[in-house]
Amino acid sequence: MGDRTVKILKLRKFAVDGLLAAAFLAFLLIAVLAARMVEAGRQAVFDDMRNRVVTLSKGAGVAMFPREDLFFLHALVNSVATDSIIKYACVMDGAGRIRSHSAPERIGDKDSSPEGEAARAAAATLKKDFKCPDGLQCHYFSAPVWAGSRRVGTASIIIDSDTMAPRLAGIRERLTLIMLALAAVVTLLLVIRFLLKKVERAAELKSAMIHTVSHEFNNALSGLEGGVFLLKEGESKERLSELSAVYDMLSEVQGNLRTFVKNILSEARLESGRFTPEPRRVFLRDIAARCVASVKELLSHKNISLETDWGGRVPVEADQELIALVISNLVGNAVKYTPPGGKISMHMARHDGSSPGAVFSIRNTGDGIPAEELDRLKEAFYRSDSGRAAASGYGLGLKIVNDLLALHGSSLEIASEPGKSATFSFRLPLHQPPKTGPADRILSRVLALYDALRARAGRFFRSP
Numbered sequence: 001m002g003d004r005t006v007k008i009l010k011l012r013k014f015a016v017d018g019l020l021a022a023a024f025l026a027f028l029l030i031a032v033l034a035a036r037m038v039e040a041g042r043q044a045v046f047d048d049m050r051n052r053v054v055t056l057s058k059g060a061g062v063a064m065f066p067r068e069d070l071f072f073l074h075a076l077v078n079s080v081a082t083d084s085i086i087k088y089a090c091v092m093d094g095a096g097r098i099r100s101h102s103a104p105e106r107i108g109d110k111d112s113s114p115e116g117e118a119a120r121a122a123a124a125t126l127k128k129d130f131k132c133p134d135g136l137q138c139h140y141f142s143a144p145v146w147a148g149s150r151r152v153g154t155a156s157i158i159i160d161s162d163t164m165a166p167r168l169a170g171i172r173e174r175l176t177l178i179m180l181a182l183a184a185v186v187t188l189l190l191v192i193r194f195l196l197k198k199v200e201r202a203a204e205l206k207s208a209m210i211h212t213v214s215h216e217f218n219n220a221l222s223g224l225e226g227g228v229f230l231l232k233e234g235e236s237k238e239r240l241s242e243l244s245a246v247y248d249m250l251s252e253v254q255g256n257l258r259t260f261v262k263n264i265l266s267e268a269r270l271e272s273g274r275f276t277p278e279p280r281r282v283f284l285r286d287i288a289a290r291c292v293a294s295v296k297e298l299l300s301h302k303n304i305s306l307e308t309d310w311g312g313r314v315p316v317e318a319d320q321e322l323i324a325l326v327i328s329n330l331v332g333n334a335v336k337y338t339p340p341g342g343k344i345s346m347h348m349a350r351h352d353g354s355s356p357g358a359v360f361s362i363r364n365t366g367d368g369i370p371a372e373e374l375d376r377l378k379e380a381f382y383r384s385d386s387g388r389a390a391a392s393g394y395g396l397g398l399k400i401v402n403d404l405l406a407l408h409g410s411s412l413e414i415a416s417e418p419g420k421s422a423t424f425s426f427r428l429p430l431h432q433p434p435k436t437g438p439a440d441r442i443l444s445r446v447l448a449l450y451d452a453l454r455a456r457a458g459r460f461f462r463s464p
Contacts, residue, residue, distance in 0.1 A: 013196045016189055023186045030182065034175045041171045045085070045164055049141045049157055050125055056080050057143035057155035060091045064099070065147035073100040085163045087138070091145065093153045096120060115140040119154045136160040277319040277407045281431040284348055284360050285310040287324050291331045292346070304338050307345045314350045314358045315431035322404045323428070327360070329397045330424050334364040337422070342366060350430070361425035369416040377414060378402045398424075 056076065063073040073091060080089045081102035090101040096110050096117070115128045119142030132138040138160045145153040228250050232240065240247075292299075292306065299306055334344045342365040350358050369377065377398050402412040405426050416422040 013193060016193045016196060020186065020189050020193065023182060023189060027179075027182055027186070030175070030178055034179075037171055037175065038168060041168045042164070045159070045167050046127065046139065046141075049086075049139070049159060050127065050143075052080060052083075052086075053141040053143045053155055053157045054125060056089060056091070056157065057145045060100075060145045060153060060155050061147050064091075064093075064145060064152050068099070070100065076100075077102055080157065085159055085167055087158045087160050087163050089155075089157045091153055091155050092116070092120075094120070094151060099153065115142075116154075116156070119156055132160055136162055139164075277322055279317045279319055279408070281315045282318050282320045282323065283313045284316055284323070284327070284358060284428070285313050287320065288327050288331070288346060288348070288360070291324070291328045294328075295331060295335050298335055299344075302335070302338070302340045302342075304335065304340070305343045307343065309345075309347045311347075311349050314348065316358050316428040317431045318408055318428050322407065326401050326404050326426070329401050330362050333397055333424075334362050337366050338364040339366055351427075356430040357427045358430060359425055359427045361423055363421055363423040365421050368418040368420055368422050369414070370418055371416070374414045374416065378412065 059076045060073060063069045063076060077089050077091060077100040080086065086102075088102040090098050090106065090111070092098045092111050096112065098106055098109050098111055101107050115130060118128060119126050119140070122142065123144065126140075126142045128140040128142075130138050130140065138158055140156060140158050142154055142156040144151050145155055228247065232247055235243065288308075288310075292308075331346075338344055344365075345363045347361045347363075348358060350356075379399060398412065398414075401424075405411050408428060410426050410428055413425045414422070415425075
């Protein structure tokens with residue numbers, strides 16, 4: 001993992017922090033809503049009790065006029081008291097004597113409580129809150145009992161916090177489940193944040209280690225190459241002829257290690273985001289020709305024939321340095337995996353249409369690649385069984401090639417005929433000259449005329 005991976009991890013951690021903040025705000029919001037929902041539930045219960053006591057007072061008015069019907073009155077009070085939320089219900093006359101009560105032993109007593117006196121003095125429905133003798137919070141509801149236009153008594157209902165609890169239990173249970181779910185989400189986010197922080201530290205350490213090791217390895221290779229060069233320079237011609245195979249082997253090993261270090265550094269640069277494409281007008285033919293020239297000796301040594309079909313100098317829009325690294329890797333792979341006496345074919349063709357482009361492909365004979373392994377070749381450090389048998393390597397080259405092409409909006413395409421050949425290709429867009437206005441065209445013509453006159457003047461002054 002490189003700096004780019006570290007940046008991605010930091011972005012993810014930032015996103016998790018944002019979710020944590022959102023979850024915390026949601027927690028506060030739910031807490032406020034929970035309090036309001038519980039209070040709304042309480043008010044709904046209170047409204048229900050007001051309606052109940054009004055209904056009770058109307059029934060009591062019928063039972064107490066024109067003459068008192070205690071049997072009907074007791075039946076009415078006890079039917080109201082059957083609801084578990086009601087602690088007790090009663091009806092008293094105008095003097096405060098209890099005519100009916102859900103607790104029969106209270107019938108005939110005088111209600112001299114402050115709530116009872118306030119209820120008898122009130123001309124309308126009344127609600128009073130007070131502490132019960134058992135320490136619970138109680139709520140007293142009362143309504144006057146009318147017989148026509150004459151008040152004949154007062155009806156009352158009392159509930160407390162214990163009897164109300166079942167009515168509010170459903171709301172509290174739902175809120176508890178919501179809070180538990182939110183707490184689980186927060187816990188999960190905290191765990192994810194911890195793991196991301198841990199991976200981020202590991203990524204930073206690994207990135208620093210890759211850069212340091214690659215740098216030191218590169219320095220060691222430079223020292224090794226210098227030492228081999230000095231040894232060769234100090235050898236006599238006869239001795240050098242005897243040891244030529246050894247020096248050739250050392251050169252090949254150095255080349256392989258140099259390629260490995262280059263690929264490791266390229267991978268690190270890719271992950272760190274330091275490969276920033278600067279597209280401009282380039283010619284794949286010229287880049288490929290330089291890459292072929294660098295492996296000409298190796299082609300001759302392995303007796304590999306090279307066939308090229310460039311199809312003209314087609315300009316494409318690409319970063320020259322990055323595409324040179326792409327083609328260099330592909331050419332190096334083709335030479336490495338082509339057996340002695342094999343053949344490499346390089347081809348480039350222009351394709352016009354809605355999205356004009358140029359396709360570059362390189363094909364080499366050899367064992368080929370099994371179909372099931374084609375996609376995995378673009379993974380880091382993956383090598384097919386046939387590839388490991390054919391040559392040494394580390395499995396980074398094709399991944400780097402694909403990543404570099406991705407920076408150009410392209411990708412590496414791989415095709416193979418097992419036992420015969422493998423073909424690697426990619427497509428790049430054609431270079432489109434910038435659109436110019438009349439002033440730009442006139443300036444271009446003036447500059448072209450100036451260059452032509454200058455060239456003629458130079459030839460005139462150089463002529464004898």
